[in-house]
Amino acid sequence: MARLSRRAALASAGASLVLPRFAIAQADQRLSVTVAVQKIANSNTLETLREQSNVGTRHGGSYGEALIEQDWLGDLRLQPGLASAWRRVDDGTLELELRPGVRFHDGREMTAEDVVFSFGPERMWRPDPTAARNLFGNVPGRTQGKAPPPEAAAIARRTYPGFERIEVVDARTVRFVNKVADPALEGRLSRTTGMVLSGAGFEASSSWLDWARRPVGTGPYKVAEFRPDQSLTLVAHDDHWRGRPPLRGIRFVEVPEVASRINMLLSGEADFACDIPPDQIGAFERSARHEVVGGPIMNHRITVFDKNHPQLRDARVRRAFTHAIDRKAIVDALWAGQAAVPRGEQFDFYGPMLIADWEAPRHDPAEARRLLREAGYKGEPIPYRLLNNYYTAQVPTAQILVEGWRAVGLNVVIEMKENFPQVLSNQGGGTATGRGVRDWSNSAAFNDPVSSLTSAHGPEGQQWQINEWRNEEFGRLSSVLEGSMSLDERRHAFRRMLEIIEREDPGYTVLHQTLNFTAKRRDLPWKPGASFFMDFSARNWAA
Amino acid sequence: MLRFLGLRVSRALLTMVLVVTFAFVVLRLSGDPALLIMSADAPPEAIAAFRQAWGLNDPIWEQYLRYFSAIFRGDLGQSMRDGRPAIELVAERIPATLALTLPALAIKLGLGIPAGIYAALHRNSFADRAVMLLAVAGFTVPSFVLGLVLVLVFAVQLGWLPSGGQESWRHAVLPVLTLGIGGAAVLARFTRSAMLEVLGQPYMRTALAKGVPWARAVRRHALPNAAIPTVTIVGFMVGSLLAGAVVVESVFSWPGVGRLLVVAVANRDLAVVQCILLLVAATMVSANLVVDLLYGVLDPRLRSAPRGATA
Numbered sequence: 001m002a003r004l005s006r007r008a009a010l011a012s013a014g015a016s017l018v019l020p021r022f023a024i025a026q027a028d029q030r031l032s033v034t035v036a037v038q039k040i041a042n043s044n045t046l047e048t049l050r051e052q053s054n055v056g057t058r059h060g061g062s063y064g065e066a067l068i069e070q071d072w073l074g075d076l077r078l079q080p081g082l083a084s085a086w087r088r089v090d091d092g093t094l095e096l097e098l099r100p101g102v103r104f105h106d107g108r109e110m111t112a113e114d115v116v117f118s119f120g121p122e123r124m125w126r127p128d129p130t131a132a133r134n135l136f137g138n139v140p141g142r143t144q145g146k147a148p149p150p151e152a153a154a155i156a157r158r159t160y161p162g163f164e165r166i167e168v169v170d171a172r173t174v175r176f177v178n179k180v181a182d183p184a185l186e187g188r189l190s191r192t193t194g195m196v197l198s199g200a201g202f203e204a205s206s207s208w209l210d211w212a213r214r215p216v217g218t219g220p221y222k223v224a225e226f227r228p229d230q231s232l233t234l235v236a237h238d239d240h241w242r243g244r245p246p247l248r249g250i251r252f253v254e255v256p257e258v259a260s261r262i263n264m265l266l267s268g269e270a271d272f273a274c275d276i277p278p279d280q281i282g283a284f285e286r287s288a289r290h291e292v293v294g295g296p297i298m299n300h301r302i303t304v305f306d307k308n309h310p311q312l313r314d315a316r317v318r319r320a321f322t323h324a325i326d327r328k329a330i331v332d333a334l335w336a337g338q339a340a341v342p343r344g345e346q347f348d349f350y351g352p353m354l355i356a357d358w359e360a361p362r363h364d365p366a367e368a369r370r371l372l373r374e375a376g377y378k379g380e381p382i383p384y385r386l387l388n389n390y391y392t393a394q395v396p397t398a399q400i401l402v403e404g405w406r407a408v409g410l411n412v413v414i415e416m417k418e419n420f421p422q423v424l425s426n427q428g429g430g431t432a433t434g435r436g437v438r439d440w441s442n443s444a445a446f447n448d449p450v451s452s453l454t455s456a457h458g459p460e461g462q463q464w465q466i467n468e469w470r471n472e473e474f475g476r477l478s479s480v481l482e483g484s485m486s487l488d489e490r491r492h493a494f495r496r497m498l499e500i501i502e503r504e505d506p507g508y509t510v511l512h513q514t515l516n517f518t519a520k521r522r523d524l525p526w527k528p529g530a531s532f533f534m535d536f537s538a539r540n541w542a543a
Numbered sequence: 544m545l546r547f548l549g550l551r552v553s554r555a556l557l558t559m560v561l562v563v564t565f566a567f568v569v570l571r572l573s574g575d576p577a578l579l580i581m582s583a584d585a586p587p588e589a590i591a592a593f594r595q596a597w598g599l600n601d602p603i604w605e606q607y608l609r610y611f612s613a614i615f616r617g618d619l620g621q622s623m624r625d626g627r628p629a630i631e632l633v634a635e636r637i638p639a640t641l642a643l644t645l646p647a648l649a650i651k652l653g654l655g656i657p658a659g660i661y662a663a664l665h666r667n668s669f670a671d672r673a674v675m676l677l678a679v680a681g682f683t684v685p686s687f688v689l690g691l692v693l694v695l696v697f698a699v700q701l702g703w704l705p706s707g708g709q710e711s712w713r714h715a716v717l718p719v720l721t722l723g724i725g726g727a728a729v730l731a732r733f734t735r736s737a738m739l740e741v742l743g744q745p746y747m748r749t750a751l752a753k754g755v756p757w758a759r760a761v762r763r764h765a766l767p768n769a770a771i772p773t774v775t776i777v778g779f780m781v782g783s784l785l786a787g788a789v790v791v792e793s794v795f796s797w798p799g800v801g802r803l804l805v806v807a808v809a810n811r812d813l814a815v816v817q818c819i820l821l822l823v824a825a826t827m828v829s830a831n832l833v834v835d836l837l838y839g840v841l842d843p844r845l846r847s848a849p850r851g852a853t854a
Contacts, residue, residue, distance in 0.1 A: 044624060150590075209626055228625065229806045230798045253708065255796045259691055260707055264796075267698035267706040418809040425575065 030236065030248040033524070035534065036261040036270040039390075040254050042420065044228040047212035048192040049124060049152040054299070054441065057192065057532040058274070059252055062234055063105075064195030064217035067096050067115070068186055070446055072529030073540055076298070076349040078186050078446065082110065082196050082218060091181030091485050092162060094189070098172045103239040104198040105222035112168040117199030119166045119176070123148060124156040146208045158460040159193045161482055180483050183490065187446030195219075220245040220537045230254055246541035258389075265290060265519050272526075272534075276517040277392050278335050284519055294517040294528045298349070299443040300342055300452075301391060301511040303401065306426075306435035306468045311382045316375040317410075318506040320368040321437065322361035324408040330400050331512050334393045339512040344498050349447045352487055355495050360510050361502065368408040379411045383436040385423045388416060391441055397511065398439065412437065424466055435468060441514060443531075449494050454478045457507050469507035474500045551835045555828040562824040566817055567610060571603055576623055576811040597623065610817070619821065620814030622807075629814035633800060633822060637785065639709060640792070640799035643718050644784040650723030651730050651780060656773065658727070659734025663769075664761065666739060674731060681728025690721040690794040707796040718795040722788060726780055733776050737769040744768070770841055778834030782827035786819065 039055040048060055069081035080086075083096035102110040117123060126147065156163070162178035169175055178185060188194070201216025213226045220242065221234035232252040236245040253270065255261045258277060264270035281292045303325075305318045312318055327341045344358045386398050398414060405412045417423045423438050444452040457463045458478035464470050473496075480493040501507040518528055525541055528534075577593045594600050598609065613620065619630045662674040681689075694717060698706035705714045741747065742765055750760045780787070789801030800819060807815035 207626075227798070229802070253796060255707060257794060260694075260794055260796060263691070263694045263699055263706040264708075267694070267702065269698075269705050269708060 028248060030244075030246060031271075031524075032249040032251065033247055033271040033536075034251045034253055034264075034269065035272040035274065036255040036264045037252050037274045038254070038256055038258070038261070040226075040229070040232050040252055045209070045212035046215055046223065046226060046232075047148075048195060049155050050149050050212060052155060052193075054443070054532045057443070058534050059232060059234070059250075060192045060195070061219065061533045062221045062250065062536055063219040063223050064192065064197060064215060065219050066190050066192065066194045067098075067196065068190040070187075070190045070531070072531040072533055073527065073535060076447060076530060078190055081190070083189075086186065088185075089175065091183075092178035092185075094176045094185045095169065096174055096176065096189075098174065099241060100172065102218050102241045103237075104201065104218055105216050105237055106198055106201055106204075107239070108198060108200055110196060110198075110218055112171060112174045114199050115174045115196055116166045116168060117202065118194070118196045119160070119163070122146070122202065123152070123197070125153055146202075146205075146211070148208060154460075154465060155193065158455050158462075158465075159191055160188055161460055181485050182482065183485050184446070184448040184450045184482070187448050187451060191445045191451075221247075221250055224249070240537075242538055244538075245536070246538050247536055250536055262519065265521075271521050271524060273519040274534075275392055276519045278338070278515070278517065280519075281336075281517060287522075289522055290519055291522045292517050292519045295338075295515060295530075296340060296513045297443075297516045297530050297532060298347055298445075299441050299514040299516075299532070300345060301397070301439070301441050301514055302345065302508045303511060304438050304440045304463065304468065304508045305506055306437075307470075307505070307507070308467065309382065309436045311377065311380050312436060314375040314377075315505045316371040317377050319361075319503070320371040320375070320377075320408060320410065321405060322502070322506055322509040323364045323368040323371070324404045324410065325361070325401060325509065325511065326363045326404055327360060327511060328363070329404075330397055333400065334396055335512065335515055339515050342510050342513050344502050345442060345453055345508070345510055346449060346494075346498070347444050347447075347452075349444070350449055351447060353449055353491060353494060355491070355498060358495070358498055365404075365408050368410075372409050377409070379409060381411050381413045383415050383434065384412045385415045385417050385435065385438040387419070387423065387439070391439065391514075392517075394439060401511075424462075424468075426466070440508070442508075449497075450482050453494070453497060453501075454481055457501055458482075463507060469501075471500055471505050471507070474505075474507075547839060548836070551832055555832050558828050559821070559824050563611070563614070563817065563821055564607070566820045567607055568603070570811065570813050570816055571606065575599070576813055614821070619818040622812050622815050624807075624810055624812045624815075629812075629818040632815055633803065633818050636798065636800045636803045639797060640785060640788055640801065642715055643722060643788050643791065643797060643799065646715070646719045647722035647726060647788075648780055648784065650719065651726035652777065653727075654723070655727035655730025656734050659731040659773075660738055660766070660769075662731065663735045663738030663742065671735075675735070678728040678731040678735075681724045682732060684725070686721055686725055686790050687794050689724060690718065690791055693717045693721055694794075707794075709797055714795075714797075718788070718791050718797055721791050721794075730773065730776060730780075734769065734773050737772040738765060741765045741769045767841060771838060774834055774837050774841065778830045778837075779827075781833075782830035783823075785826050786823040 037055065037058065041051050041056050042053045043050045045051055046056070046060070046063070048056065048064070051060070066081050067083035068086065069079050071077045071079050080099070082099050082102055084099040086094055086096045089095050098110065098112060098115070104110060104114070162180040162182050164177045164179045167175040167177055176185065176189065182188070195217055198216035202211055205211035205214070213228070214223050218241070220237055220240045222237045223232070224235045225231070225233040231254065233249065235249045236247060238244050255264060258275065258280070261270070261273040262276070262280060262283070265273040276292055284290050284292045303321070305312050305321065307313060307318065331337055331339045331341060341360055343355070344360060346354055346358065348354060384398065384402065386394055389395050402412050402414060424435070426435055442452050442456050455461055457469065457474070459475045464475075477493040477497045481490055481497065484490050484493070502509065516528065516532060518534070520526065526536065527540055577590050577597070577599055598606055610620070619628070621627065622629050622632055625632060658674050658678070662671040665671045694706045697704045697717060704716050706717070708714050747760060747764055750764055751757065785800055786804065788797070788799060789804060791797070792799045792801035793805065804816065804819045807819065
């Protein structure tokens with residue numbers, strides 16, 4: 001029998017304590033990456049019920065997951081997420097089987113109660129307008145509360161217009177019960193607003209703002225630190241149900257200047273640089289170490305009209321706007337001909353709902369002039385609000401648009417704004433609305449027109465809600481599109497809605513499909529999807 | 544001397560009141576913070592509740608008086624966007640900004656003043672022309688261009704230094720150089736012209752005629768007299784320590800007071816903007832006060848000169 005001296009025993013014991021830690025440290029050879037972005041969040045929160053933005057979409061899916069997912073990397077089908085399966089109980093009810101073994105970032109296992117919380121009044125439906133006063137600051141003598149911000153209910157209503165309740169069938173099964181039939185219920189559940197978050201995490205937070213800056217989700221990465229306007233640091237959630245994430249961490253750094261983002265990538269400070277304008281792509285073509293990836297995503301750049309503006313009340317003036325746009329010139333000049341001019345506000349992945357023979361208004365300056373003559377437009381100024389390149393190439397696009405409009409006699413005055421609330425504000429026009437024309441984009445979060453058309457322009461959509469554009473027939477047809485289970489009826493309604501909002505009584509006009517380019521290290525096996533979302537999960541990190 | 548001091552302090556206080564008033568009025572008139580903070584999707588009653596709670600419905604003079612009296616209680620308000628005291632948010636960023644502006648100030652002084660003196664003492668020589676050429680170049684190139692050029696050379700091409708961020712002292716090198724080079728160029732030009740003016744004065748000729756050695760005449764008579772305009776510029780530079788790096792902080796993604804100011808203005812986070820402006824005004828006014836006092840030290844005539852008399 002081998003003898004063990006006291007010194008050797010102590011050494012062994014010490015080694016046994018040290019070695020596993022060393023081994024773990026050695027085993028975690030995973031990379032941490034830095035992503036330079038122009039903006040992390042418009043609202044400075046990570047709660048998707050407040051942060052409804054393209055920039056927020058980029059990282060939302062890394063810390064939170066929905067019951068049903070969209071396959072942004074593949075053929076854009078709906079696929080199981082936190083629900084491993086689902087079935088229709090009736091036209092308005094969906095039964096979902098919860099995936100076992102899903103753990104939140106706080107280590108708790110996801111339960112049906114967490115789904116109830118995530119779609120429940122505390123998070124979505126019970127915003128207290130009077131509590132809003134304390135949401136983002138302590139008015140003396142009061143404290144910050146936990147009521148969600150007042151817009152949360154508006155956004156929830158827009159996303160789940162027929163929602164009635166979540167029903168717990170058993171520990172692993174829930175039912176999403178709608179008040180009305182809804183053909184697009186599955187798609188609606190794939191939206192980031194429907195990410196399942198930890199009810200206990202919400203309880204443990206000191207205020208809504210505290211929660212909204214550190215939501216406890218189930219995604220492959222958890223929020224380690226969020227420094228508003230500066231950086232968002234995510235670290236691997238090693239208990240993720242798909243297995244260990246491929247990266248040790250992801251750091252999103254806010255770098256507003258595109259030149260600075262590119263320099264950070266080239267100098268090795270960043271591994272990814274987002275929102276690369278097309279004119280910068282050539283700079284990377286000969287690079288051995290870097291490349292630009294990306295292409296069309298399920299988003300359209302659009303220009304929106306406020307029909308209450310005195311000069312825009314006459315639909316013929318708005319129609320003149322739509323005919324004075326040379327969309328091909330924009331695509332050729334600014335997107336090297338790579339962006340598509342869409343067939344109205346619809347996408348190919350709408351499948352049977354796609355109106356294949358529909359087109360964007362043709363470029364016809366003569367028709368535009370005729371319409372203006374008929375409308376009696378005399379060159380009165382019309383404001384056009386835009387941000388400084390929030391959308392890639394936004395300002396040069398606006399310059400082309402304005403020249404086209406001027407050429408037909410429209411006196412459009414650019415008003416540069418600093419943020420979206422300023423763009424959307426109806427102040428500044430004296431007794432009338434200060435809004436005239438503005439820039440916007442519209443994403444289809446799932447494969448049905450309700451994801452883009454009604455959610456943005458229907459009665460629960462932002463354009464309608466802020467009284468920018470309303471149309472009674474369009475409102476009625478929105479109910480048909482959202483509630484009818486007949487494909488023919490829905491297609492008919494959809495076509496008529498496009499006729500109304502894109503031709504007869506324009507609420508917006510499409511410009512081009514959005515292309516999203518990301519510059520990155522060539523050796524990193526990450527691929528862009530058809531969304532702003534940057535998927536850093538294991539499924540998108542295979543060499 | 545007391546009258547001199549009293550006048551300067553009152554003028555400094557008046558400047559600060561004017562800055563605070565101007566900032567308050569402009570910010571209140573240039574956008575509704577309720578709409579910016581609450582989002583366009585918020586129902587009207589929520590926006591109304593927010594306005595009510597923050598006193599935004601009150602007449603502007605009432606809001607102004609409330610704000611002004613709060614300042615005297617040491618309350619600079621709370622960020623509407625963040626919920627934290629504005630002074631806390633600003634104080635968090637001050638070290639980052641000073642980490643750039645203090646070393647940059649050292650470069651400006653250490654490089655600009657000697658270069659200006661050297662150029663003046665070697666007027667019309669090759670060295671003078673070379674220094675002035677560099678100074679004009681440094682003075683005229685905007686800081687964002689200089690910053691990007693430095694990044695292209697030292698970060699992208701040579702890979703010696705990082706191009707942005709705030710992780711280590713190495714990240715500060717390029718922004719400090721960007722700030723320092725421009726400022727040194729300005730100082731060099733001012734120092735040179737001040738020195739040249741002094742070197743041509745009769746008292747310099749008299750001193751040299753009396754047999755005072757050149758070096759001593761420069762040291763004892765030229766430098767102190769040339770210091771007055773230079774001190775004015777240095778005072779301005781010290782005064783802009785807190786807010787003098789807005790552009791450079793943006794180019795180098797440096798999370799200092801400058802970037803906070805840009806974001807706070809864009810979001811009409813009134814308390815934060817006002818807090819920054821107040822601190823910047825206080826720094827600028829204090830620096831100018833010190834400069835005024837230094838004038839008195841440097842030139843005894845200013846201490847005793849009657850009001851309106853020229854020195």
